[in-house]
Amino acid sequence: MMAAGVQDRNRLATEYLKLLRSLATELEMATHAISHNALAELEESLADQQVLSAKLSVLAGELSGPGEANPSTSPIRVDDRDLRKQILIATDVLQKLNRGYAALLQHSSRSAALMASLLGSFKGQFQEASGPRSKYQTWSCQM
Amino acid sequence: MGGLNTSLSIGMQALDAAQGALDVTSHNIANANTPGYSEEVVQLSANSMTMSRGQVSGGGVTLDGLQGTQNQLINLQIQQQTSLQSSTNTQSASLQQMQTFFTTTGTDVASALTALSSSLVALSASPGSSVTQQSVLASGQNLAQAFNTTANGLTSAQSTADGLVTESVAQINTLTQQIGALNGQVARLTASGQSGGAVEDQLNQSVQQLSQLTGISITQSSDGETITTGSGTPLVMGDQSFSLQTTTGSDGFQQVLDFNGKDITNSIQGGQLGGAIQVRDTTVPGLLSQLNTLASQFANSFNAVQAGGIDSNGNPGQNVFTIPINLADAASGISVAITNPALIAVSSVGSPNSNGNVASLSAVLTTALPSGQTAAMAYASLVFDVGSQAANASTQSTAIGENLLQLTNQLGATSGVNINDETANLIRFQTAYEAGARIVSTIQQLYADTMNMMT
Numbered sequence: 001m002m003a004a005g006v007q008d009r010n011r012l013a014t015e016y017l018k019l020l021r022s023l024a025t026e027l028e029m030a031t032h033a034i035s036h037n038a039l040a041e042l043e044e045s046l047a048d049q050q051v052l053s054a055k056l057s058v059l060a061g062e063l064s065g066p067g068e069a070n071p072s073t074s075p076i077r078v079d080d081r082d083l084r085k086q087i088l089i090a091t092d093v094l095q096k097l098n099r100g101y102a103a104l105l106q107h108s109s110r111s112a113a114l115m116a117s118l119l120g121s122f123k124g125q126f127q128e129a130s131g132p133r134s135k136y137q138t139w140s141c142q143m
Numbered sequence: 144m145g146g147l148n149t150s151l152s153i154g155m156q157a158l159d160a161a162q163g164a165l166d167v168t169s170h171n172i173a174n175a176n177t178p179g180y181s182e183e184v185v186q187l188s189a190n191s192m193t194m195s196r197g198q199v200s201g202g203g204v205t206l207d208g209l210q211g212t213q214n215q216l217i218n219l220q221i222q223q224q225t226s227l228q229s230s231t232n233t234q235s236a237s238l239q240q241m242q243t244f245f246t247t248t249g250t251d252v253a254s255a256l257t258a259l260s261s262s263l264v265a266l267s268a269s270p271g272s273s274v275t276q277q278s279v280l281a282s283g284q285n286l287a288q289a290f291n292t293t294a295n296g297l298t299s300a301q302s303t304a305d306g307l308v309t310e311s312v313a314q315i316n317t318l319t320q321q322i323g324a325l326n327g328q329v330a331r332l333t334a335s336g337q338s339g340g341a342v343e344d345q346l347n348q349s350v351q352q353l354s355q356l357t358g359i360s361i362t363q364s365s366d367g368e369t370i371t372t373g374s375g376t377p378l379v380m381g382d383q384s385f386s387l388q389t390t391t392g393s394d395g396f397q398q399v400l401d402f403n404g405k406d407i408t409n410s411i412q413g414g415q416l417g418g419a420i421q422v423r424d425t426t427v428p429g430l431l432s433q434l435n436t437l438a439s440q441f442a443n444s445f446n447a448v449q450a451g452g453i454d455s456n457g458n459p460g461q462n463v464f465t466i467p468i469n470l471a472d473a474a475s476g477i478s479v480a481i482t483n484p485a486l487i488a489v490s491s492v493g494s495p496n497s498n499g500n501v502a503s504l505s506a507v508l509t510t511a512l513p514s515g516q517t518a519a520m521a522y523a524s525l526v527f528d529v530g531s532q533a534a535n536a537s538t539q540s541t542a543i544g545e546n547l548l549q550l551t552n553q554l555g556a557t558s559g560v561n562i563n564d565e566t567a568n569l570i571r572f573q574t575a576y577e578a579g580a581r582i583v584s585t586i587q588q589l590y591a592d593t594m595n596m597m598t
Contacts, residue, residue, distance in 0.1 A: 020593075023586070030579065039571055046578045053585040060592040084597055091593045094586060102583040109576045112569060 009063065010080050013087060016059045020090040023052040027097045031104060219361065221550045222354035226413035228543040229355040233307065233418025234426065235536035237300050241430065242533050244296035245526045252293055252437075252522050255286035256508060263505040266489065270498035276455070276484035283445075283463055284479045290438045294474035297431050301396075304423035308397045311356050311416035312387045318353045319370070319384040325349060326368055327382030353378075358413025374410035376401045396423060430529060431474070437521045439473040440512040442466045448507055452488025452500030460488025460500070 026049045033041035247254060259282040266275040325346040332342060350370065353359055358373035370379040377385045385402040392398040392408075399408045399416070408424075411417050442464035449460035467476035481487075491499030511517055516524065 039568065039575065042575050043571075046575055046582065049582045050578070053582055053589065056589050057585065057592075060589060060596060064592065064596050087593065088597055091590055095590045098583055098586040098590075101579070105576050105579045105583065109573070109580070112573045112576060 010083060012059055012063055013080065013083050016056065016063060017083065017087050017090055019052055019056045019059065020087065020094055023049060023056065024090065024094045024097050026052060027094070027101045031101060034104060034108060221547065222351060222359065222361070223413075224543055224547050224550060225351060226354040226358045226417070228540055228547060229414045230358075230412070230418035230421065231536050231540045231543060233304075233415050234422055235533065235540050237304055237418075237422040237426065238529060238533035238536055240303070241297060241300050241427070242529055244293045245529050250285070250289055250292065252286070252289040252434075253519065253526070255282065255289040256519055256522065258282045259286050260505065260508050263501055263508075266487070267498050267501040267505070270489040270501060271455070271496045273484055276487050276489070279487055280463075280479065280481065280484045287464065287477045287479050290434065290474040290477045294431065294434055294438075297427050297434070298475065301423050301427040301431075304419040304427070305396045307419035308399065308416060308423065309389050311414070311419060312389050312397075312399060315353065315356050315378070315416065316384075316386045318349055318356065319378045319386070322346060322349050322353065322368070322370065322379045323382050323384035326379065330382065354414060356414045357411060357416040372407065372410070373412050374407065376407050376410070426532065430525065431471070433521070433525045433528070435470050435473040436514060437474075437512070437518060437525065438477045439466055439470055440514055440521075441507070441518045442473070442477055444507045444510075444512060445504065448500065448503045449488045451491070451503065453490045453493040453497075454488045455485040455490075457493055458486075461486055463487070 026045050030042055030045040030049065033039075033045055245251065259279070262275070262278040262282040266272075266279050269275045325342055328342045329346060346368070350359075350361065350368065353370070359378065360371050360373055360375070362369045368379065369377070369381070371377050376387075378387075379385070387402070387407075388400040388404070389397040390400055392406075398406050399411060399420075401407050408420060411420055443466070446462040446464055449463050452460045454460055462480045465476075465478050465480040466473050488500050488504075490497035491503070508518055512521060514521055
């Protein structure tokens with residue numbers, strides 16, 4: 001029978017794995033939203049990402065604390081091997097996704113700066129369309 | 144959760160799609176002030192999601208193409224109103240030109256009738272005077288000349304309209320050829336999955352120009368736009384155009400024939416061509432008919448009274464006015480038949496210094512002609528008719544112009560580029576990207592923490 005401390009860490013590790021996967025899903029959703037110019041979905045996903053990453057940071061701190069089972073000898077804080085393997089895989093996937101997401105954001109931010117500059121140079125030269133605006137949007141993740 | 148390759152593939156697709164969208168946005172902003180430009184919208188489609196071991200994996204996104212935002216219904220209304228306005232403008236311009244022949248200049252028909260009346264009053268007072276007799280003769284000549292000038296003016300306006308028919312047909316043929324070629328380009332671009340936006344804008348501009356020339360009906364088909372005249376004569380079908388032709392008709396005017404050689408002149412309505420045909424075949428003939436009737440009836444009445452009197456030589460009065468046999472030429476061909484003032488039938492009984500017939504001659508001016516109106520009243524009606532038609536055309540043109548302005552604004556609102564919206568979205572995207580970048584850093588840190596935790 002496992003000690004209470006070990007059970008707690010495994011429970012936290014399971015929660016940690018779940019959050020990692022959720023965050024990875026959110027990154028996919030955000031990429032999808034950016035590509036679809038779905039600004040509202042992107043903003044919603046960003047809010048979820050912030051909550052998830054905050055929770056993960058807290059859990060990571062808790063899991064990194066001294067283990068009750070054998071604190072002096074084991075540097076591994078999660079005792080379940082299979083769970084540990086899954087966390088490593090999920091972290092790796094999240095890391096790769098994060099790199100792609102970072103590249104997309106960087107690229108998009110550059111485009112946004114470019115467009116801001118373009119808008120600035122055109123400022124004052126436009127005849128604004130009057131009347132109710134259509135729902136069409138043209139901004140993209142590049143923006 | 145998908146594997147690494149899947150994730151990278153999704154990211155790459157997103158980047159490609161985004162690049163296309165950026166191009167479109169730049170294009171939209173750069174063309175914000177281009178007349179006839181309609182905003183293009185990026186068409187992205189999500190690739191199907193896959194389910195693996197209970198985990199949903201995103202399929203990424205593909206840039207399918209671009210779609211213009213032209214509002215077809217508003218475009219159609221604009222084309223109809225443009226066609227109507229162009230027709231009204233053509234008529235208005237012609238009527239304004241014609242109005243100048245009916246204004247009081249001293250040499251117009253009304254002034255000439257008044258002068259003739261005055262000279263007859265003077266002749267009544269001095270029936271034996273060669274001066275007063277000469278004055279009546281001169282007034283008669285002036286009246287005939289005024290009829291000639293007015294008729295020639297109307298005929299000249301008719302000729303101008305006829306010239307416009309030939310010119311309009313030539314312009315229509317040029318445009319229908321262009322539209323056919325543009326239809327072909329749009330079809331080819333669409334078939335290859337490319338944006339037809341810029342070509343479609345050009346196409347719309349050309350169709351708009353065509354609607355200025357003639358009333359048209361447009362239907363969309365898989366081959367592009369099919370354009371016919373209002374009565375169904377084909378002008379463009381896909382990339383094929385059908386030229387109109389002109390030929391001189393029995394009346395000496397240009398008749399419009401379809402590509403098969405069938406005369407479609409009477410069925411053409413709207414646009415510059417419709418307006419020109421309306422002026423040439425309806426407006427001017429109507430006014431000329433009134434003028435001819437007035438000239439003919441007045442001359443015949445005057446000649447009849449002249450014939451009932453005796454001239455200064457003691458002979459029965461000869462015709463003062465000569466009128467062509469054909470009523471259609473009455474106003475343009477009326478002339479004074481006599482050159483000797485002594486031939487005016489002053490007397491009713493033949494005695495010297497008798498003025499008995501002068502009163503009867505004067506009465507021709509104040510008595511109703513067979514048309515039911517006096518000569519002055521008949522002419523006043525004609526002047527009113529011209530003025531009224533000119534005013535109506537002008538008012539109609541202004542009203543249509545206001546409609547067009549509203550429709551154009553409406554089109555701008557649905558198809559144009561709204562910089563305010565674009566700017567607002569830009570700021571929101573920038574804010575979102577900054578938030579995303581902070582999360583990226585957090586995840587980087589988490590990776591380090593996790594690795595530290597697991598080793």
